[in-house]
Amino acid sequence: MNLNQNIKVKDALRRGQNRINYVCVSVAIVFLAVVPLFLVFVFRNDQNNIVLITGGISSVLIGIFFPFYWWLKETVRYKIWAGKNVKDIHRFYEEALSKKYITEHKFLKKFELKSNKQKEELKRFFNDRLGKKREIIRDINADIARETVFKSNNMVSIIIWIVLMIGAVYLKYTESVNDRMVYFTIVAGAVLIAYELYKMFKYKYILKINKEYISYKDNKEKIFWKDIQSFNIVRAGQYKPGELNIITSNESYSLSLEGIVNNRLNKVLDVLNENKHRFEINNFEA
Template sequence: MRENVTVQQALNKGKIKLIYIPLLLMLLSFGVGFYLNSVELYSGWAIGISGIVGFLLSWLAWSYFVVEWKVWAFENVRNVHELKRKAIEQRLIWNDDSWFNKTEIVCYEQKQKLKHLEKKFLEKDVYHDDISVPKETAIYFSKTTMVIEFIIGVFMIGSGLFFYWTDSSGFYWMILPLIGIYSFYSCFKKYLDKSPQIIINNEGIKLKNSSLTAWNQVYNDRVFNESHGKHSTNYLSYNSEKISIDNLDIKFDKLENLLQVYRVRFEKSNPS
């Protein structure tokens, strides 16, 4: 096992095989259905049949590629716990207890390899220090977010007043200025708040208006994305805390790296 593939590289390859290829098969199937319908061959039910066929083809592709990807990824990535967690979060694979795992197409050789690779999950993930990371990082509200909220406020108020004046019968247009005022309020509130929302350093994590939690008291710390219908939110989570980071001046990957680096430094300074 070379273990020279990063978690992100493995996830990128997984997305191609487990998301993009199945999606392409589904779109191609729909395309064939629309074509047959347009030339009046099997018209009426061609699109419905193509949808069913596309779903079956995409699921068959996932079932075939998923085991192949697991074997390759878990063989070549060192931090298999992080890889598996992120693969589940990004919907490349399912939880161990999921029924969908029973649809995987796996041969005897792959079964033996996966069984052998289970030993890697008995070891902790390994992270290293990063000298580019300062002793402490303070995270504030994002100025970019404030500008966007300000622009939205101007647009909503201007649009609402314009439509109200040009359409005197529609008081409902005044909903738009109300949304704009709220956007202004949110922007102004963030602008006045000059204090850091999160402080992370070699000793632990501190949220605004709370005391610092030492690394030896921090558990299940992670950065993850949670979908809400068509929208998604990035969160920092640890212990019982769950903080949205979308309005903060920190990127997903950078925050994740900070958690790893500062914990490594703490453990080096406080060996158990």
């Protein structure tokens, strides 16, 4: 391996986001949504058109299989590139795994697309770099503040209910609709908006994170980095908010991150990883 190990972890992770996640998501959106809608629009007056049918099926297949193919191929290149260029390889590896840019899942690894040369480079990547004892390398991300606060934000839900209420009022004066349904929608919307606002302002913050501790819901829970053994974030589901799971030397915590959307959870993970690194540096240098 020709080594030039001067790339910071944040820049290496950004590369993974651009070359892996963004490509996969963009292709999936185009071929699973944009192209089928375009075909339906163009051939909307001829639903039995063979072009519409074959084009739609082909588009869906491409939208499913190409991102998977790209991810399996690019994740190999990404690990090899990181092995040659990233300064703090152990920290990079942990964070890239947590962000799903790479994987060590046995089933998925069987399908990785790699040449014989890449197989040898990967062996050196795991043996020569990850196989060595981890060292604390100072690699601070100055873009992340010394202390970061995450607040609950349910504005999307509030906007949806406002739109529904406006729609109900519009239908009342333009269409023949049941008044009781209109009034029910308005009252229900007002109640739910009030509830969402209550959740938003119930706590000053959901998470406060710095290099010493993680504080949850206005200090309801305060967990110090010196006690934390591991943590992970579970993404929000259809009816379930995201969670921050923390294991300490004494107990485990499952902290609900209601009001923090999945896109924002990526930022939470970045802040957690960075402050864990800052704690390790301070502890190492002490």
